[in-house]
Amino acid sequence: MRRYIADSVLTWLRDYHVDGLRLDAVHAMPDGRAVHWLEEVATEVAALSTHLGRPLSLIAESDLNDPRLITPREAGGYGLHAQWNDDAHHALHTLLTGERQGYYGDFGSLECLTDVLTGGFFHAGTWSSFRGRSHGRPVDRQRTPGHRFVAYLQNHDQIGNRATGDRISATLSPGLLRVGATLLMTAPFTPMLFMGEEWAAATPWQFFTSHPEPELAAAVATGRRREFADHGWATDDVPDPQDPQTFLRSRLDWAELDKPEHRETYDLYRRLIALRRSRADLSDPRLDRVDVRNGDRFLVMRRGDTLVVANLAGRAQRINLPGVVRRVLLATSEGVTVMRDGIELPPESAAIVAL
Numbered sequence: 001m002r003r004y005i006a007d008s009v010l011t012w013l014r015d016y017h018v019d020g021l022r023l024d025a026v027h028a029m030p031d032g033r034a035v036h037w038l039e040e041v042a043t044e045v046a047a048l049s050t051h052l053g054r055p056l057s058l059i060a061e062s063d064l065n066d067p068r069l070i071t072p073r074e075a076g077g078y079g080l081h082a083q084w085n086d087d088a089h090h091a092l093h094t095l096l097t098g099e100r101q102g103y104y105g106d107f108g109s110l111e112c113l114t115d116v117l118t119g120g121f122f123h124a125g126t127w128s129s130f131r132g133r134s135h136g137r138p139v140d141r142q143r144t145p146g147h148r149f150v151a152y153l154q155n156h157d158q159i160g161n162r163a164t165g166d167r168i169s170a171t172l173s174p175g176l177l178r179v180g181a182t183l184l185m186t187a188p189f190t191p192m193l194f195m196g197e198e199w200a201a202a203t204p205w206q207f208f209t210s211h212p213e214p215e216l217a218a219a220v221a222t223g224r225r226r227e228f229a230d231h232g233w234a235t236d237d238v239p240d241p242q243d244p245q246t247f248l249r250s251r252l253d254w255a256e257l258d259k260p261e262h263r264e265t266y267d268l269y270r271r272l273i274a275l276r277r278s279r280a281d282l283s284d285p286r287l288d289r290v291d292v293r294n295g296d297r298f299l300v301m302r303r304g305d306t307l308v309v310a311n312l313a314g315r316a317q318r319i320n321l322p323g324v325v326r327r328v329l330l331a332t333s334e335g336v337t338v339m340r341d342g343i344e345l346p347p348e349s350a351a352i353v354a355l
Contacts, residue, residue, distance in 0.1 A: 006041050010048055013056050020057030020081070027063040038069065042079035057081040059150060065121045065136030070148040081148065087122040088151035088189060089158060091115075095312065096180050097171050101231055103130040110294035117187055117301060118290050120149055145285035146188030153180050154194040156205065163233035165206030165250065167197070174200075174261070175348025178268055178332035179310050182350040185272035186282055186301065186308045188290050196252045199266040206250050209241040217242045268332065275330055275352060281306035295319070298345075305355045311345035318344045323355040 012018045023038070031037045042058055049056040060069050060083040071077020087107075094100060094108035106112070106129055107122065116122050120139035128135035152158075154168055169177055177200060184191050196203065207224065211217040221242065225235040239246040256262040276282045281304035291302040297313035300321065306329070311317045316335075320342040328336060333349035345351060 002037050002040065005037065006044055009041055010044060013045065014048060014052070019055070020059060023058060023060045025063070026060045026069070036078055038080060039073060039078040042073065046079065059083060065123050067120070067137060067139045067144055070144065082150050082190060083148065085120065085149040085151050085189060088116050088149065088187070089153065089155070091122055092153055092180055092183060093158070093168065096176050097168065105129050110299055113299065114292040114294055117292050118287060120144065120146070120287060139287070141287040144287065146287050147190045147285040149189040150192050151184060151187055151189035152192040152194065153184050154197050155192065156194065159194065159205040160207045163228040163238050165204035165239070167201060167204065169200040169202070173348055175333065176312065177265070179312060179348060179350045181268060181272060182308065182332060182352065183310060185269070185276055186303065186352060188285055188287055188303070193269070198269040199257055199262040201252055201256060203251065203253050204249055206239050206246050207241050208247040208250060211242065271330055279306055279329070280304070307353050307355060308350065309343055309345060309353065310350040312348065314347050316344060316346050318342055325353045325355065327354045329354055
C-alpha cells in the first residue's frame with residue numbers, strides 16, 4: 001500500500017505534469033513505522049523535483065496541529081511543503097460571523113486571532129473543548145516560515161459541510177466581508193481563495209453526489225440529515241445530494257461579475273493581491289516579526305513598516321497606532337481619517353497604511 005501511494009503521487013507529478021498535490025486527511029492514515037509514509041513520499045518527491053528541474057509541492061490536510069509535518073527532514077520533520085490551517089479559518093470565521101457551534105466553540109475572540117496570526121496555531125498544546133483533551137503542538141516561530149500554512153476564509157469543506165452549503169458572503173455584511181478579505185490577504189500565511197470568493201459569489205456550494213446504487217444514495221442523504229439535525233439544523237433545509245438541482249445550484253454564475261456589488265469585491269481582491277506582491281513586509285513569512293495588538297472590536301497587525309488596522313465594530317473608532325502614518329495604501333471604505341497619533345476608521349472597515 002505504501003508503494004501504491006508513493007507511485008500514485010509520482011505519476012501525477014511526473015506523467016501528468018502537476019505542480020503539487022493536496023494530501024487529504026493525513027491524520028486519518030496512521031503509520032507505526034520508524035519512517036512515516038509522509039516522510040517517505042516527501043523524500044521521493046524531492047528526488048523527482050531535482051530530476052525534473054522544477055519545484056514540486058506536497059500540501060497536507062491535517063487535523064493534528066503538528067508542525068512536524070512541515071518541518072524539514074534535516075530537522076527531524078516529515079518535509080512537506082505546507083499544510084492547511086483550519087485554526088486560521090476558525091479564528092476568522094467565528095470572529096466575523098459570531099458562530100460558536102461544534103468545533104468553533106473555543107474560537108471567536110480577538111485574542112484567539114492574535115495567537116493564530118503570530119503563532120500559526122491556536123490549539124498548540126492547549127485544551128480543546130470539542131475534543132475533550134489538549135491538542136496540538138507549538139510552532140517554532142523563529143524557524144517555521146508562515147508560508148507553510150495555507151489559510152482561507154472558505155474552502156470546499158467549510159462550505160459544503162454546512163447544511164445548505166451557504167458561503168460566508170450570504171451571512172456577512174459587505175463591510176465585514178471586506179475586513180475578512182483584508183486580514184486574510186495580509187496575514188503571514190499563504191492565502192487560498194475558494195472559487196467565486198473573489199467576487200463574493202451568491203451561489204451556494206452544496207454537497208452533491210451521483211451514486212448509481214440507490215441504497216448508498218439513500219444512506220448518504222439520511223446520514224447527512226441526521227448529522228445536521230444533531231447540530232441544530234432543520235432536516236428539511238438539507239438538500240438531497242442526488243437531486244440534479246443540488247448540483248446545478250452550486251455552479252458559479254459568471255454574470256455576477258457584471259453587477260456592481262460583486263465587481264467591487266473582485267476589485268478589492270485584485271488590489272490586495274497587488275499590494276501583497278509589491279510590499280515586501282506583507283510577503284515576509286517570519287512569524288516572529290508579526291506583532292498584533294487588539295482592543296474593543298479592533299485589531300492592529302504590524303508587518304515591518306506596514307500596519308493593517310481592522311475595525312469590526314458597528315461604529316466608527318479612533319485607534320492609536322505605533323508610529324506616524326505616511327500614506328494610506330488601501331482602505332475598504334471611504335471616510336478614513338489619519339491623525340498624528342492614530343487613525344479613525346468607519347464602521348466595519350479596514351485600512352493598510354505605511355509608516
